Amino acid sequence: MKKLAIFLVAAMLLILSACGTQQSNQVENETKSSDSEFGLVKEGSLTFAMTGQYPPLNFKKDGKLTGFDVEIGTEIAKRMGLEANPVTNPWETIIQGLKANKYDAIIGSMTATAERDKQIDFTEPYYLSGAQIFVANDNTEIQSKEDLQGKTIGVIQASTWKDMAETLTSPDMVKGYPVDVNALQDLSLGRLDAVITDKIVGVSAQNEKGLDIKPIGDLLNEDRVSIGIAEGNTELANKINEALQSMIDDGTYEEISMKWFNTNIMEK
Structure with a gap:
């Protein structure tokens, strides 16, 4: 009888262990699937590029990247459940770097133009200038x-x-x-x-x-400053747009904008 009881307990432990492993693998696979779906260059992180030489939008202070662009990118990554990984790249090759899969996005005050749109895709604007x-x-x-x-x-x-x-x-x-x-x-x-x-x-x-x-007065012309995404990565663009819109809706965007410019730069 004791042997039967021990056998049953051992069998139950094996079943529970297998279920736990299966659930763990499922969560891991879902995370990997999500990363793969976005095509992220670094698992679990949103890597976004800028020059780091355009204060107060993006610049280095005490060796660390900071500025409006950095804070917007960091908040977007947070709302996507990702770590923020801002990096720098020279402006003249920043589009080429995105196309070469060096980073996931350009959050560096880039105006969405028809010429650039031939090479990469853009999200909705994250500020308006002109x-x-x-x-x-x-x-x-x-x-x-x-x-x-x-x-x-x-x-x-x-x-x-x-x-x-x-x-x-x-x-x-x-x-x-x-x-x-x-x-x-x-x-x-x-x-x-x-x-x-x-x-x-x-x-x-x-x-x-x-x-x-x-x-x-009104702007004499309008520049729609947007986030650059690799061409065809609509899933990542959609998720970034969702995160950005939620920031606008709950007032977080305006808080960041007021901090750096004392005005809401999404407004014309």
């Missing part, structure tokens, strides 16, 4: 682009913004600068009536350098 008019904080005369006729406008030399400015005022009233910040500083000192530059560049200068300026 050409923006800036004026001094105390300027109440200029409210929109229609008010720029006859005004002095500062722009970067040989830029598309220079062409825009010349259509809004006379060409002799457009002043070229080597960099945006110089024009924005002159604007805050009252040497210009307005500046046309990238929205994010202007907002960053306003916050970081304490310039007494403000954006006015």
Whole structure:
């Protein structure tokens, strides 16, 4: 009788052990299947690239990558149940790196253009930028682009913004600068009536350098800054879009944006 009881206990233990192993293998296989489904380059992680040289969007501080892009990518990875693995790559080869499977995504302030879309796919935009008019904080005369006729406008030399400015005022009233910040500083000192530059560049200068300026009117053109994904990886694109939308819906996106820009850069 004792032998029979011992045999039955041993048999039950073997069955339970087999069930446990089967369940463990099932969970492991599901995880691997999920990683394989996304085509991740590093199991359990979302590896995303940027230059690391574009503050405050992405840059290195004390040897560690930080900035708006990094925080957005980290939160997306978290909501996908993955570890965040931000990496750097030179801008001129960043698309080639994605196509070569060096990383899963580009979260580096890349505008989705028709030319780039021929090589890779893009998610929904994670912020909107474009050409923006800036004026001094105390300027109440200029409210929109229609008010720029006859005004002095500062722009970067040989830029598309220079062409825009010349259509809004006379060409002799457009002043070229080597960099945006110089024009924005002159604007805050009252040497210009307005500046046309990238929205994010202007907002960053306003916050970081304490310039007494403000954006006015709608964007003169719109850049949809999106996350680059390897062509055809629709499953990963869909999951990133879901994570991004949930961040927008629960206010997390706005918190991150306010931290870095003191405004919601998803809004026009």
